[in-house]
Amino acid sequence: MVLLSHPTGNANVAEVAAALHGAELLAGYYTCVHWRPEAAYARFAPASVRAMFERRARVRLPEKLVHSHPARELARNALLRAGRLDLVTGERRLFSIDAVYRDLDRHVARELGRFSGLRTVYAYEDGALDHFRAAKKLGLRRIYDLPIGYWRASRKIAEEEAERKPEWKGTLNALSDSAEKCARKDAELELADTVIAPSTFVKETLSMFPGVPKQIIVNPFGVPARIAAPRALTDRAAPLRVLYVGGLTQRKGIAYLFDAAEKLGKAITLTVIGRKAGSSAALDRCCERYRWLPSVSHEQILAEMRAHDVFVFPSLFEGLALVNGEAISQGLPVITTRNSGGSDILRDGEDSFLVPIRDADAIAARLMQLREDRELLKRMSDRALERAAELTWQSYRERTVDAVRATIMAAASA
Incomplete structure (x- = not known):
């Protein structure tokens, strides 16, 4: 016992x-x-x-x-x-x-x-x-x-x-x-x-x-049992809707996401959900520049996932980020790192892109790829839902x- x-x-x-x-x-x-x-x-x-x-x-x-x-x-x-x-x-x-x-x-x-x-x-x-x-x-x-x-x-x-x-x-x-x-x-x-x-x-x-x-x-x-319905093909003329959920700490590589977003300008929109950790003037400026939600319910997080196109979680150090699993359960392709534990649940190139840690250029490149190729975005979204159903x-x-x-x-x- x-x-x-x-x-x-x-x-x-x-x-x-x-x-x-x-x-x-x-x-x-x-x-x-x-x-x-x-x-x-x-x-x-x-x-x-x-x-x-x-x-x-x-x-x-x-x-x-x-x-x-x-x-x-x-x-x-x-x-x-x-x-x-x-x-x-x-x-x-x-x-x-x-x-x-x-x-x-x-x-x-x-x-x-x-x-x-x-x-x-x-x-x-x-x-x-x-x-x-x-x-x-x-x-x-x-x-x-x-x-x-x-x-x-x-x-x-x-x-x-x-x-x-x-x-x-x-x-x-x-x-x-x-x-x-x-x-x-x-x-x-x-x-x-x-x-x-x-x-x-x-x-x-x-x-x-x-x-x-x-x-x-x-x-x-x-992965959560509540899996979203398949998504429709989105309009290439619209900005790519990018979401991050997690603590706003550099352990999660958040600065590299903000750097990538700055490189892409109006090609994307960015929403970040999470509480600030510690103190940083740089973080405060980024939260003012982009859409920031300090705290929402779990139901609202899932709703935000369904309202976005791609999930980015560029963590430098984790165990296994549950939020990556939640993202694929809502049909969101994920851009993340191996250090997030992503390689154990995600399939690089199918439902996700695994990028090196500390690489804003790699994040920006993958985001632009999905922004320009909406059929690829749709295929990866479908694969994400399939993978989520396997990870019980x-x-x-x-x-x-x-x-x-x-x-x-x-x-x-x-």
Whole structure:
């Protein structure tokens, strides 16, 4: 049996939980706030509170399997609502997201002994160290889900980018991680028996880990089930409608997209959706020049995808960008990089173009190609829909169960 934990329960965690429960492998799931929309507290909560926690409802499990530890996370969200960023910003703050991760980690470590028949713990980066240590003492196997590339590789790219684009340095959060936090990441990896990576790119970044090599299993995410209808051929005389969705940080290569857009002028229109990360005068100027939506609902994002012609995501460093999968599910050809994890789910030249990182010219060239050849744009859109139908979350669940069972069997044969 497997114990799963994650402080906030995102879409990927929901699929892992469903996979383990469906395979009768889940002993329990630990999280901070377990939000149930049907509960009385949810029905009578203010709209702002419901909006804050509704995404926590993605993990749907029997109540007896869910163990919540909400105090610090509730306090963090209350402080955010009150505008007290001074108490939640910075990894050493008592109510920072880092503190929330560590607090749940310690709680799970204390709880491990209460489960009989437990064989494995499954945890995520930054929230595994203490209960991995406790699990090792109890003879339990440890599965580590690494949703983004290894920190040393991230730091290297961020430092290079700070030199190449100093005006965007303020958006590079990887440079702010403390030595203590990075050492914690390494200690988690050292304790892991199996590492789950969402892309080949993430697996390759682990070559920089100085510790003992781990079993690394690549398990790409699925694509949303709601797939759009095929698109009509568009008019070559109209500008190409370009969309970006994601955090406005140079880790995602956003400056290179803005550079490409400037080269193409009126040949394209550009919409960017996402919150600003850090501070950058260059980013502020770009957001004023192009259509910028700081925050919209997921439904609105899908609607914007259907209203555009092509999706550009020039990321320098990711795990596997879920937004690329969402884009193809709405019939959008994607221009992205291998570092986004794109090569694991997209087919270069069919439903997407994979371009080198830091290459505004390559982005501009592919955009102009699609602007001039609307039949190619239509074919790639059709291929994107076909590919999206192949990338199901059910396949992701099956691979998750296979990986967990392999880890358990390895322990039995050791």
